[in-house]
Amino acid sequence: MEERKWEDLEFYCLVNVLGRVGMESLLLDVPFVCKSWYKASLDPSCWKHLVFPKDLDLEWDSTLLDRFKDKYKIENCSVDAFTKFVVGRSHGKCTGLFLPNGCTEEVAKYVADECPALITLSLPYDIIRSESSIVPSLIGKCEHLENLWLGSSINLENIITQISLACNKFSGLSISSATIHEEEASAIVNLPNIKCLILRRARIDFGNLVIILQGCKNLVHLDARDCIGFDSDDEEVLELASHIKTFKCDGSMLYDYEDDCAIDPDDLLYDGYISY
Template identity: 50%
Template sequence: MEDQRMWEDLNTDCLVNIFGRVGMESLLLDVPFVCKSWYKASLIPSCWQCIIFPDFSADQTFDFSRQGVEPNTICERFVSEFRIDKSHFSSTAFMKCVINHSRGKATSITLPAYCTQEAVEFVAHECPDLVFLDISRYLLFSPSRKLISDLICKWENLVELWLSWSYNLEKILSQISVHCKSFCSLRVSYASIHKDEALTITTLVPNIKYLNLRSADFDRDSLVSILRGCKSLVLLDVRDCVGFNEADEEILKLSSHISKFMCEGSKEELFIIP
């Protein structure tokens, strides 16, 4: 009978390739405890290139008081596994711990809905190679939204950004236009796109290739302005929007050069059935 190869005997490069896909919780709390080779591989920064943070509570507190109950969130498991003093645990310290694993090699980060200014600044300083940044959850709830526009200059390699709402859009895109020369993809959830927002997009990122404004509140003329001003678009997602009709002939004609134009479900007005 031929010898069977064991998982722990896999080449380190193979392990890193796999571990980079399993997610933060497994990489922190499962993989390192399987065997020595897996533990060593989990410490390699390449495993931590893509970091998606879980959501934390608004007041940054955690319920560790449930006696006899198995920890069921990543934070509870983290505290339990590493025997951390519960009174000293914080989301900021947790985020710093995760970021430190990447040793500056993280290229993709999704921020949680609630995190401190200190944590966001730490991400900016310790992750200079970011290519993708998702701050859509963070912008929905953070009291320090203006901070992001001040930190964009730290991410010169940024290619894709996910936002929520249109708050501070001009300041964010103005910084991107100056500092992020490879930027080509923008997603704005729950956006309100009117004259000013359309002008901001066409003026500051006219060569954008991928633009996702799904479920936006649109001014029809603003969509026309974007179609006329952003000639490099290869994808434009304006599905389920309010402010224009998906069958609008002028819009369909103006978008005919876009490889992937999606407008299904968009209506001129939102009808609410009582």
């Protein structure tokens, strides 16, 4: 029986396979296998789902950016330049994008203009914390957006306002290092189709949690574990959440007795994405 070779695989099948191998392999391995693999790796369909490593600029460890520069003999390449290069490979077809730490608003502007098909988007704290944040206007251009992961609750009201105006199919919100006051809780309630809400390790008091539980009628998944501001065994909370298929509040307490501030908010962001 004649041995079949990978390079003889139909082009669309090869693209389908390579679209699943991940960003690191697409950049550092696949293009160097053979000409057919190199050609297939340039197809925008291979770059529809882009989950960047959390950190691309570390002094004490080798990152994907370091290996990329070494592989392609590039002396200087910033986080912004690398991120825009990878996102550009999708030629507007990117539907899932998790941006790395260290990005500036320049990347956010680029994504807003170049990724009209986004369904899932993750924005790190570095972008959201900017005083002149472009995030609300970015969201306003993402009419197909269904899921959003935020590295902070900064500017949450304005972001949710844009979601309500532009994203008719929006259903999932995850916020790391969140502080939920009445204004933020009321804004969340204004998302009529929200089904998944991840507020793990948020600071949210009993009253504001009640606003969400009473107002978000379509929730099927609410992760409020390890929060500060209410007790996990509060009978009223459990009763109000009884309509939610998956409600998690383990570890939540009224007061922060240990005041543990050693939690990396971006770990929560990625954890929420992976576990749901």
